[in-house]
Amino acid sequence: MEPMQSKDNMKTLMPIAAVSSLLGIPVPTIRSWERRYGFPVPARTHGKHRRYAVDQVDGLRMMRDAITRGHSASEAVDIARRHATEAGPRSELLDRFLDTAMRLDPAGLRDVLTTGAESMGVEHTIRDIALPAMREMGSRWKAGVCDTAHEHLATEAIRVWLARQSALAPAPFRPFPLVLACGPKDLHTIGLEAFGVVLARRGWAVRTLGALTPVPSLVVAVLAAEARGAVVTSQRSVTRRAAVEATAAVDALPG
The missing domain is CATH 1.10.1660.10 (Multidrug-efflux Transporter Regulator; Chain: A; Domain 2)
Known part of the structure; x- marks a missing residue:
């Protein structure tokens, strides 16, 4: 039944x-x-x-x-x-997050993420709740079953939580930083910010440039920070070429 x-x-x-x-x-x-x-x-x-x-x-x-x-x-x-x-519990927490987002309850979203971090750790919460939730909210928006308000509220709750996890990360102990950026035509930063938290928890100093990063600006940041490398994200096939060109520009730097 x-x-x-x-x-x-x-x-x-x-x-x-x-x-x-x-x-x-x-x-x-x-x-x-x-x-x-x-x-x-x-x-x-x-x-x-x-x-x-x-x-x-x-x-x-x-x-x-x-x-x-x-x-x-x-x-x-x-x-x-x-x-x-x-x-099991991962699916239950993901369902709770999505249900709470549909109720436009930011405090409830914070509670779900906190519960996840306490029960299965920060990185598992990122992998099994935060990122799947954002994919699902985007899918629901495309399918017309949620509003931009729901997606934006969920995004902001996750970004605030990620920023807190980054602030709580240990002091960097690796000798050189990494530069993180979205490709020149990519807007969405959640995946980039999440990866930044994972790196910070592993002792990397991270310089996050964010959305729509021009290739010259990426190169300037890598040189100025004396970075060990750069990570460029691209979420759509139509924007991937520009992101590849950005990584190629970094790869061509001397040294």
Whole structure:
């Protein structure tokens, strides 16, 4: 029997059409997997319309990817179920974060991130909650099931938390800094900031330049800081060439 959800909870779940559009899986295929394998079992509205939680969307994504790699549908279901079992508390915290973001509750978002850091460590919280949450919020926005306000609030909560973790990192003990920058055509900095925290916790001094970093500015920063190297991020294929050119400019520096 499908689980019924309250009206408030339904607001945080995705309709089947949005899931289909997001993952590129036809709606009839999603329904067929549910009938044949009992996976996933979505919630239902009072009108019997399917609604999917983030962990169920992840399960469908995992099935799709496994089939692409050559697994049968039944094998793909087993892979997705094993992953769901292993995810455990991580999945629960991710769901809590997304539900809280949809309620526009910044204090609640901070509590989820704090709980994650205390229970599984800062870096696992980054990998298993913060970054997946931002990917999911972006997907929901594209699918039309959340507003820019929800995405921006979640982004700001994560950025504030990351800044705090960076401030709490030990004093750098490596001899040379690293420069971090987004590519010249890349706007989104969360991944870059998260990587900066990981590096800082490992003793690196980090110089983070942020979004839309011009190639000449990247070169100036590397030289001025006497950096050991630079990390340039690019999140979209259409902006990747500019990011590669930026790294090539750094690589061409003498010494």
